[in-house]
Amino acid sequence: MAERNALVEKELDALYRVSQVLSSAQELKRKLHGVLDELHDHADMRCGMIALRDPDSDALSVCTVRRDDGADNPREAIRYEAGEGVMGTVLDAGHTVVVERIADEPRFLGRMGLYEPELPFIGAPIRYGNDELVGVLAAQPLDAQLLGERARFLEMVANLIAQSVGALRGLEQRQQALVSENDHLRQSLRKNYGLDNIVGHTPAMHKVFELVRQVAKWNTTVLIRGESGTGKELIANAIHYNSARASGPFVKLNCAALPDNLLESELFGHEKGAFSGALSQRKGRFEAANNGTLFLDEIGEVSPAFQAKLLRVLQEGEFERVGSSHTLKVNVRVIAATNRNLEDEVAEGNFREDLFYRLNVMPIYTPALRERLEDIPALAKFLLERISKQQGGRKLELKESAARMLLRHDWPGNVRELENTLERAAILSPDGVIDQLVMAQTGLEEAMPLRPVSAVADIDYTDESIDERERVIAALERCGWVQAKAARLLNMTPRQIAYRVRILNIPIKQI
Structure with missing residues (x-):
């Protein structure tokens, strides 16, 4: 009884020590070797070994051993398949295996030269969660006395190990899932913001694409210039996601949206208590964009x-948070954008000349839509596909007469105005067919002079392949909505065109 009590005391002390090791901040392998050290030094359990199960192959791989000299690494990579050797037997059986004298065990392989042949052997499964076997803990008591109690003790240690191993495996799985999701998102972003997804076939756009390809190779500061609505942010995205920084963050800030005091805090961050409302420390956009790209839109609006x-910060890559004297250094590529004529702003004293030259290292001009009218049909198709998705996959069709109206507009709002116009047209069209009459309801016709465009040929009113309603509307438009004149143009009688106006549900304009 005294011997049993002494053993219990020793095992309780060893369990406490093991729990301390496993709750430490060390990495897993060091923790596991520390457990074997405690078993060796305080529980009379020698020749300890921990093997963990490979989730992919289900085999055991030896993670760490405890030799008499204190070594913590197996001399070579050792694996045990289920049922192979004594360790594989524990894996296969799923329960503790006790051997009174290891030399008498026919399944003993002795690969590692670790175990004492004359001593007993105990192998306990390491289980986690829903009875999942994640490894095997093995050791040799100094004698064969009280082997049942020794086996239960090793099982308790295995249970403690299971919590650490299982928690780490769960964390690794979550991290791997996050890495996979992150990779998927980055691939999606690269695909969405690749040059192939920017619509443009005109020489002006080809020049933009070539500049993007060239500048994406380097860390040069870029200034994207052009009117509002010409897609400057889209170009900035394309530069970032086609550059070596694509795996880093892409951070955006509209400089026109904030006053100076908030702009400084937003870009550089602030310390707790730096100003009223600064309840905690906050990183700024420059810190958030470290090793990535910062896009400063509307840079011309900065005071x-x-x-x-x-x-x-553009020159040195250095700044201080608001309320701090500690200098921070970042590695950020800056892409700026403006719709202002910065040369005029410099001349008028509104924009620093040195900042202008710092930003204008590589200018890229985004052409206005009126300078690339040939791209309108492809842009309209692309935008309608996006609008269709927003409206639940609704089928939308743009008729030729409506397309002609788009081609004859000056587009002061550029692509953004085109998208808004098409969205209004989609809403106003009950059947999803956008023709000249639907387009006129958007207000587009009143906003533009109907001027001929060389890129678009006039419709052939005798072409039978063209939708009849389209031909009739086009003829009426050409003739100022005088049905008799339109009838002659279409080689019809007034009665025939009146009949078609009625059955084709064409509302008559009063000119």
């Missing part, structure tokens, strides 16, 4: 007072 602070 001269703040331009000096911006110039410093």
Whole structure:
């Protein structure tokens, strides 16, 4: 009884020590070797070994051993398949295996030269969660006395190990899932923001594409210039996701949306208590974009007072958070955009000349839509597909007469105005067919002069392949909605065209 009590005391002390090792901040392998050290030093359990199960192959791989000299690495990579050797037997059986004298065990392989042949052997499964076997813990008691109690003790240690191993495996799985999801999102972003997804076939757009390809190779500061609605942010995305920084963050900020005091905090961050409402420390956009790209839209709206602070971080890559004297250094590529004529702003003293030259290292001009009218049909198709998805997959069709109206507009709002116009047209069309009359309801016709465009040939009103309603509307439009004149143009009688106006549900305009 005294011997049993002494053993219990020793095992309780060893369990406490093992729990401390497993709750430490060390990496897993060090923890596991520390457990074997405690078993060796305080529980009279020698020649300890922990083998973990490979989730992919189900075999056991030896993770760590405890030799008498304290070594923690197996001399070579050792694996045990289910049923192979004593360790494989524990894996296969799923329960503790106790051998009174290891030399008498026919399944003993002795691959590692670790175990004492004359001593007993105990192998306990390491189980986690829903009875999942994640490994095997093995050791040799110094004698064969009280082997049942020794086996239960090793099982308790195995249960403690299971919590650490299982928690780490779960964390690794979650991290791997996050990595996979992150990779998938990055691939999607690269696909969505690749040059192949920017619509443009005109020489002006080809020049933009070539500049993007060239500048994406380097870390040069880029200034994207052009009117509002010409897709400057889309170009910035294309530069980032086609560059070596594509795996890093892409952070955006509209400089026109914030006053100077908030802009400084937003870009550089602030310390707790730096100003009223600063309840905690906050990183700014420059820190968030470290090793990636920062897109500063509407850079021309920044006040001269703040331009000096911006110039410093662009030149040196250094800044301080608001309320801090500690200098931070970042590695950020800056892409700026503006619809202003910065040369005029410099001449008028509204924009620092040194900041302008710092930003204007590589200018890219995005052409206005009126300068690339030939792209309108492809743009309209692309935008209608996007609008269709927004409207639940609704089928939308753009008729030729409506397309002609699009081609004859000046588009002061550029692509953004085109998208808004098409969305209004889709809403106004009950059957999803967007023709000249639907387009006129959007207000587009009143906003533009109907001027001929060389890129678009006039419709052949005798072409029978063209939708009849389209031909009749086009003829009426050409003739100022005088049905008799339109009838002659279409080689019809007034009665015939009146009949078609009625059955084709064409509302008559009053000119």
